[in-house]
Amino acid sequence: MPELKQINFTRGVPAVESFPIDDVIDAAKSVLNEHGRTMLQYGPSFGFLPLREWVARWKGVKTEQVLMGNGSLQLLDFLCWHMLKPGDVVYTEAPSYDRSITLFRRHGADVVGIPLDSDGPNIEALEQELARRSPVLFYLIPDFQNPSGATCSGEKRRRLAEMSEKHGFLMVEDAPYRPLRYRGKEEPTILELAPKKTLHMSSFSKLIGPGPRVGFMIGDPELLKNVARIAEDTYICPSYLAHGIAYEWCRRGLLDPQIERLKALYAPRLDACLAALERHMPEAQATRPDGGFFLSVTLPEGVLTTAVRAAASRRRLNLADGTAFFPSEGGERFLRLPYCALTPGEIEEGVRRLAATVEEVASA
Numbered sequence: 092m093p094e095l096k097q098i099n100f101t102r103g104v105p106a107v108e109s110f111p112i113d114d115v116i117d118a119a120k121s122v123l124n125e126h127g128r129t130m131l132q133y134g135p136s137f138g139f140l141p142l143r144e145w146v147a148r149w150k151g152v153k154t155e156q157v158l159m160g161n162g163s164l165q166l167l168d169f170l171c172w173h174m175l176k177p178g179d180v181v182y183t184e185a186p187s188y189d190r191s192i193t194l195f196r197r198h199g200a201d202v203v204g205i206p207l208d209s210d211g212p213n214i215e216a217l218e219q220e221l222a223r224r225s226p227v228l229f230y231l232i233p234d235f236q237n238p239s240g241a242t243c244s245g246e247k248r249r250r251l252a253e254m255s256e257k258h259g260f261l262m263v264e265d266a267p268y269r270p271l272r273y274r275g276k277e278e279p280t281i282l283e284l285a286p287k288k289t290l291h292m293s294s295f296s297k298l299i300g301p302g303p304r305v306g307f308m309i310g311d312p313e314l315l316k317n318v319a320r321i322a323e324d325t326y327i328c329p330s331y332l333a334h335g336i337a338y339e340w341c342r343r344g345l346l347d348p349q350i351e352r353l354k355a356l357y358a359p360r361l362d363a364c365l366a367a368l369e370r371h372m373p374e375a376q377a378t379r380p381d382g383g384f385f386l387s388v389t390l391p392e393g394v395l396t397t398a399v400r401a402a403a404s405r406r407r408l409n410l411a412d413g414t415a416f417f418p419s420e421g422g423e424r425f426l427r428l429p430y431c432a433l434t435p436g437e438i439e440e441g442v443r444r445l446a447a448t449v450e451e452v453a454s455a
């Protein structure tokens with residue numbers, strides 16, 4: 092019997108076939124000819140100036156509001172070095188991106204999860220928590236959230252803006268999936284609604300690829316100067332080589348067509364995942380995102396992700412640990428399904444195996 096192919100519903104990585112390799116090669120050659128001396132030298136810790144200027148125009152902000160780094164996650168680490176001391180309170184959505192939760196913990200933060208509804212953080216729970224203690228930071232992923240796939244409504248974004256003003260906390264808006272909207276209407280960013288109370292972060296990892304490690308933060312220039320100082324003390328400057336290539340690639344007008352290509356590649360994968368869930372697990376409580384990399388499923392009462400993960404591996408289906416996405420309790424029945432790096436055929440087969448596994452565990 093031929094061996095069953097392994098299907099990985101584990102990591103939220105881009106599809107390798109999405110990488111614009113030839114365009115990156117062309118951009119690299121040409122930009123090294125023009126800016127080679129700058130790109131192979133140390134430079135200011137804010138990053139390669141032409142790229143900062145390009146990102147500022149793209150996002151409609153001033154250049155001094157843009158800090159470029161080696162990926163966005165490390166910039167979050169630098170922000171934590173600047174803002175957090177052990178015992179400080181950080182709110183995240185529950186669930187949230189597991190690596191960010193780990194990072195806040197590493198800085199000694201007391202990480203408090205605010206339950207996430209399908210349209211953003213639960214406002215009553217947030218008000219109750221704020222009545223007890225305000226956070227230093229509230230880390231949010233408002234667009235096509237990792238891991239749930241939820242998008243925060245416009246109304247909740249406005250409430251969050253008001254609440255941050257009233258209670259004096261900084262919102263960190265992590266938005267790497269925002270450009271990947273396959274349908275529906277875009278909401279304003281939290282940065283647009285509360286510019287003084289928001290640090291927006293995003294990245295080229297989901298647009299060009301994670302390999303170049305090009306990410307950025309947008310916000311108050313004075314705050315960014317402090318973050319950049321920590322960046323300088325850590326790595327002197329980010330990779331000007333990667334920044335130069337990303338800059339040239341953007342300058343050539345390749346970002347918009349690449350986003351369209353990504354949407355054309357990923358939207359059918361989301362649809363395949365939703366259709367497979369409908370077909371094989373019609374009772375499943377699944378989110379129905381309009382973009383991004385993820386959807387999530389809440390398993391039936393009494394069926395735990397740990398048991399499903401163990402049984403799924405016997406069917407050569409890899410699933411992620413749901414509890415890692417929850418800062419405190421919860422997540423025992425939570426399952427994240429990253430669909431972008433799988434073909435529609437693999438998605439169909441993966442969901443079929445998942446449904447069979449859930450049935451096996453439920454009837455055990």
Ligand SMILES: Cc1ncc(COP(=O)(O)O)c(C=O)c1O
Nearest residue numbers: 162163164188237265294296306
């Ligand atoms: C919400 C979120 N933030 C940050 C990152 C990491 O981004 P970068 O590659 O820019 O460090 C990811 C990657 O999966 C992510 O999902």
